[in-house]
Amino acid sequence: MDDAALQKLLDRAKAGDAEARNRILEACRNFIFSVVGSYCRKPLAWGQDDELSVGLMAFNEAINRYEPERGVPFLAFARLVIRSRLANYFRQENRHRKASSGTDVSEELLRNEAAAAWEEFLWQNVVSDRAEEIEEYEAVLNEFGISLEELVALSPKHRDSRMALIKAARSLAAEKKLFEQSGAEKKRLPVRDVAKKTGLSPRAVEKNRKYLLALAIIFRYPERFIYLNSYINKVG
Amino acid sequence: MRGFLLKKKDGTGIVLTRDGLFMQGMVGEAEVIGEEVAVQPIVKRRFPSWMAMAAVVLACVGFGVYRLAFPPAFAYVAVDVEPSVELALDSRLAVIEQRGFNASGKRLLALEDVRGKPLEAAVSGLLERAFTEGYLRDGRDHVVLVAVTVRGEEERLDTETLACLVARDFPAVRGGLEIVAVQADWRTRWEAARNNLSTGRYLLQRELEAQGLGVVPGFLREESLRQLEEKQGVTVATLVGDEGSVLVRLGEGLSGTETGQGSFFAAPVPGDWLGRRK
Incomplete structure (x- = not known):
């Protein structure tokens, strides 16, 4: 799916078109699987691992929150949302497992964080996300003996x-x-x-x-x- | 031009443009990697054509002035006894450059700077200095090899004249003296200089090699020609004298010199020839 077609579907999905939303989700299943897999660094399977469900929900959330005027590709934004939601998920999981009585300051902050502030935080992360991507690209080039x-x-x-x-x-x-x-x-x-x-x-x-x-x-x-x-x- | 900033260092950056061009250029200080930024190509300054013309004219004038101040050598005269020296001459036969090829040659020139002097005065001064420094001794036998390289035909520098010039000014009056003067072409002189040998000694090396007589380069460069003759068992005159002039004054050591070889214009010569001092 090219950028223009995706943008059209995104506009329709945000306007409440369920069919358009489903088409985006279907088209991007592999992308979601790849982002969640690289984050979790373990073999995953649809229907068995909660992480993939978290990733799917985060992707759906990204459709709602995406602002094309910011100049960031939708998939890059969706990747940020998925990673952020997975981080939250793992923190919560950890807390349940430990059943600790201590208060995790960062968790507390996250809990109290306003949705708008979280979203702004995500957009700000785009800068470091881009830099990381370029760093990775240069590393792959070097593997091929290219500078x-x-x-x-x-x-x-x-x-x-x-x-x-x-x-x-x-x-x-x-x-x-x-x-x-x-x-x-x-x-x-x-x-x-x-x-x-x-x-x-x-x-x-x-x-x-x-x-x-x-x-x-x-x-x-x-x-x-x-x-x-x-x-x-x-x-x- | 705008592009996706991939790398940034010291005010310059590498960007990827939308149409796939990786380019390097100047980027703003505040630009961040991963953002689309404006990039100024690094322009190599090119000289205007009039400036290039002016540079060429200036270079030509400069070269002309340089040539006026330091004219190219008209001729080279190499003199070998024990010291090995070479004099570059201008068309007036004044010395414009001097060069010593071995330790004694360098020392001799350090003690007797002949630059600016006419050839006759330079040769006379060098022989005199060689005598006072002990390179030439009265009562000993000496062999002098003079090699001249000159542009075209030049009567003032023919081998006969040069041999006479050395003979007239030779300070050691007792003992034998053999002066061999030869002419060499420019290529031979150039090859000799490249081998850090005087033209005369280079000719000797070539002839010795041709006759299958190996000689250690250090020995060939540093020792007196008389010693070289003794060690190799051949005379300088028989090696290189065929094409030049040989002037012989019989002495004790050189009395056995065969005078039938080479081109002799005044051989053998009695001990008090040319009216020199005793």
């Missing part, structure tokens, strides 16, 4: 060339096997196969392989690189 400084030098100067390569990077990202092969084989692109799949010439693939990989990483993991993914123009 941001190199990409400055390797970026094609002509817009048309970049557009063609962005399109090719999307194709590469969609080919799970080929992408994983690129990561496995000494972090190099299997040039001939990629050329065949993307429609580029082998020479163009070889010449732009680092740039191509850098973009394919963004497109391959849209849940991890939400901000970057939503920032780059959609091509083709």
